[in-house]
Amino acid sequence: MDNIKDKYEYIGDFNQGVAIVVKNNLYGVILMGGNEIIAPSYDYISPFKDGYAQAIRKGECKILDLSGRECKQYEGKLIAIPTKYDSVRDFKNGYACVQLNGKWGAIDVNCNEIYEPQFYFLSDFVGGTAKYKTEYKQYANSWGFLNVDGFRSECNLLEPEIEPDGNLIIERYNQRVRINNKGxxxxxxxxxMIALPREFLKAGNFENGLAIVQDSTGYWGAVDINGRIVIALQYTDINSFRENKAFAKNKNGKLCLISANGTIIKEFATYSDGYSFKGGYAIVVTECGKHGLINNNGKEILSPxxxxxxxTKNPHEFEITSFFGGKxxxxxxxxxxxxKPRYNKIIEVKKDxxxxxxxKIGESLIDLSGSVFVEKDGKRITFPDWCIGVKYLNENLLLGVTDNGRWGLLDGYGETICKPTFDNIGEVDNNIIPLIKKEIITLGDGEKKRKK
Incomplete structure (x- = not known):
């Protein structure tokens, strides 16, 4: 015992078979025979009580048991950690990260190693999922993820985001996607949520039992809710299915209309894109942006x-807006x-x-052939195509206006009296109609002036 006294600067009273010792201002623990169970390495160790002592090392509070192992509290219990580890983080969600020789691994609450120390970095587990790095790397795509069942992804990801349930948000081809911890x-x-086989890298949500999917080839197809391929992955793009049909582009760049079972209904030579079907019709678009309309069979019912x-709310009714001017x-x-899109507003659609x-006119009526008309004496008077609206100057004389705001004169039978070439037409006064037309004349020096 004298030799033991010479070895330490201080030896406390023995309690529960052990004593606190101090050497070089560091605390340790010995057995009654003098054997060290904890070498002097702590800044402080309290006397043991009920088999445990509190200790401080580098500002961190720890709990030690009588065998010298550090203990972690988890769900009201103390878990003794094997002494071989250099550092142990607190248990979270049933697992703790452990460090040995500068590498990190993980143990469960029974201190079984689920991953031996091998990682440069390992996050705490959330929902059975953690993210890791194998070594120090500055570049972004140096992350991976793993689960408690042993699945481990490649270490080639941007830093993933782990959700509370253990699923992850990762970036694939500049798009954020959600995956489970099995990839x-x-x-x-x-x-x-439905988990698809790992061969599929991107997908749209399920609609009517189908999801659009893409694999590593870059081509798209569709799968059912069991992950079975319904439409072969052979398209460069597929829109969402509506009314059991969708538009897709084949490997030759042609727009196709396909059914929900993969049958090609029609391949288009004119159109380059299409909107989802609604009420048996779909809007289609040409390369130059013109719009047309097709039916369920791919037949064109409105040319571009x-x-x-x-x-619109009515499945058979479609609003048209001009490219320029918003007519x-x-x-x-x-x-x-x-x-045709020639009007400020469609006010009301009637039966006939x-x-x-x-x-400049106000309200006008258009018949089922698309022509302007007025009712007079129980009869319809129809006007020529240049006219988009009329108003009466007198009982047998009407003023008509064109798309570009030019004016013309029409008689009571709808016939053109004066072609629409005037900028304005004044009020009738003693059967005299003032016609105003702006002209551009060129002066001798090249200067242009407008003349009425």
């Missing part, structure tokens, strides 16, 4: 026109009525006509 893509099916086509028109798929708003 399977997660896709929404209503309120639930210089304007945008929009769906409005209408197409009725049920009747074939086409009102359409009420529109015309600049």
């Amino acid at each position: 399977q893509l997660l896709v929404k099916n209503g309120e639930s 026109l210089d304007g945008y086509i929009h769906y 409005h028109g209408l197409f009725m798929a049920s009747t074939g009525l086409l009102i 006509c359409v009420k529109v708003e015309v600049d």
